[in-house]
Amino acid sequence: MADKDPSDVSTNQANNPLTRKLNKILETRLDNDKDMLEALKALSTIFTENNLRSRRNLRSDIEKRSLAINEEFLQSFQAVKEQLDSVYSDVKEMNECCQDMTNRLKAAKDQTHDLISQTTTLHAESQKLQMKSQVADAFLNKFQLKSEEAKIIRGTRDGALHPEFFNALARVKQIHSDCKFLLRTNQQTAGLEIMESMALHQESAYERLYRWTQNECRALTGDSPDISPVLCNAMKALLDRPVLFKYSIDEFGTARRSAVVRGFIDALTRGGPGGTPRPIELHSHDPLRYVGDMMAWLHQATASEKEYLQSLLKNCEVQESQIEDVLGHITEGVCRPFKVRVEQVLLSEQDAVTLYKLDNLLKFYHNTIRQIVNNEAALLSTLTEIQDLSHRMFFNSLTCNANKLLDRVELPPPDLGPTSSLTQTLQLLRDVLACHDASVVPIDDKKQDFKQILSCVVDPLLQMCSVSASRLNSIDMAAYMINGIYLMQSTLALYEFTDTRLEMLQAQIEAHVDTLISEQASFVLTRVGLSTIYGIVENHQPSQGPLSGIQGMDPITVKSAMNKFDSYLASPDSLTLPQCSLILSALVRDNAKRRAVDLICQAYKQMYEAIYNPTNEYKEPQSIVPRTPDQVVKLLS
């Protein structure tokens, strides 16, 4: 590179070593070389005198000095070394110690390894056991009574029932039924054992509950029993033991039964506060009120007892029939005192009307009480019996009356009117039917009764009239019977359900009216002397020849009779039978009169036509029978 630079003259010079050395020295920048500066500075401390000698000795001086320093250094390090040696031996010792410890630890570790593994196993086992204990606790909780529960179940000596009793009992039941699950698992022995123990608990609990309930029920003999919620719960719980339930409810029934009897007797004999309302027996002289009050009391008591019973069993699902059975038992006690009293009333009562009112009253209550108790209840059968008796007593009384009528039949009075026994009996009938009108019994019963009453009264009456009329002549008999029957008819006409009877009576009246009018007609014809003539006309046959030729039918005889008839026409009433006037009913009387006139007119017409008939060979018929039948009808009506 230097040869190629033609301008650099100094290149040659630079190749000179000296030059190079010099340059190097010149180029040295001392102030940049710190080491050099340090060295020089150190040198200047010992190199105080710059002279030749000192400059010549400099090197050895420096070397001497270096030696001294090194010696000093050595000495110093000797101490350090000794110290380090000591440290070293200490560390070594320590190391040995550690080694020893490590060995020992290792040995220990080897030794404890078994223990640890043993511990681990134990720990695991402990955990398992703990788990088992929890399971066992849970099991016990589920399948065993708490001690306080067992205590509640066992109860106290005084027999009182703990409020928690039913919960405890429910627990026992629950456990018992849960045991069935156990039996399905492989815990059968436990299941069976627990089941057995629960069954024992249950039995003793039910036994105690039953005793308690029995005592409680036995005490319910007040006017209104205090049926506590606890007792209601007890009844409900006892439903699981049907026999105990039944016994308890029977106990209740017996207590109530005697309460009802006592209440009944109190109402009969003691009455209300200060005697108001009065004791029922105070009215025993008034049979209707007496019996009515007793019945109303029984009705109310029965209804109340049913309520009590329902509130006792309000938590229980029992059938209505069961309640009714108990109610039947409760109301059974009063039957006897009640029956005795009513029977006494009925047997000593003779008045048919009162008996009938009693009969209706009893019928009404029979219906009312039948809605509360069932058919098996003694109260109802007592009522049936009593009502049967009242029915019989009533009809007995009616029949008695009827028998009396027939025993002593009165003679018909001269006016052919009703006998006093007839009017009296009809008054009785009216009274009876009137209270039937006010009766409280259903229509069907009413209809049935009516039939029986009517045949009980009307038939003997008719019979009596006939017997009484038997010695009369037929005209008197007809009038007398018409009057009697008419009276019966008009009595019955006021009441319902009598239509058939009325029809029958009407037919009988008609029959007697028929008799009467034919008697009346023939009476008139006889009195005017037409009866023979009419008889001949009626029976005349053409084979007998003309009428005028028959004896007694000559124009003169006929004419004279017709004259008499004419004077009858002038005053028809003069020939009315007295019996016809004695007919009480104006309607029947007028009817009879009209029909008698009809008969007479008919007869006249027949004779008239016969006389006018040319084959009968009457000359001048108009002089014999001057009046036409129409004229006669007009005159007579």
Added chain:
Amino acid sequence: MKSHKAADMAAGPYNYSYIFKYIIIGDMGVGKSCLLHQFTEKKFMADCPHTIGVEFGTRIIEVAGQKIKLQIWDTAGQERFRAVTRSYYRGAAGALMVYDITRRSTYNHLSSWLTDARNLTNPNTVIFLIGNKCDLDAQRDVTFEEAKQFADENGLMFLECSAKTGENVEDAFLDTAKKIYQNIQDGSLDLNAAESGVQHKPATPRNPLNTDQTPNKEGCAC
């Protein structure tokens, strides 16, 4: 639910402390059965069947913190049942005497009902006059004032009610009970006597031996 039960227990083991017997009287058709039904069922029964003889309903009410069971006997107003219904006055603590404000005749008959009530109940029986059907004000035939005067003159409590709307029905039954209760409190009604129309349930636990104060008279029954 459970706490309620517990409270019940604490208040005493009984459902109610008294039973009051009522009777409802008055002409047929004045609404006696409807009033009873409205009170017990809180409903109006428009097509109520005719009462045959006597029927009854119950409801438990509360007066002065006491539970009281009302046993209410509804009678038939027809004359033909009168002989029967008369027997039910016995032992009534309250008598509700009802007329129909739209039918004057039912009001005119009140004095005869009142005579029955006075003669056949005990002197402490509370008689409450009810003018029913007050919802039919347009057809009114009896003024409030005259009925009120009648009530005052005879010492009766009085309200106009409607079994249809229920107006005042509750009050009539409750006021009667309050009055009876008051009579018990001030001692004018003797509960120990039978047929006071009130039955008391003792608040203390009973003693099984102490069934009743009177000896059992069953023996003399026959």
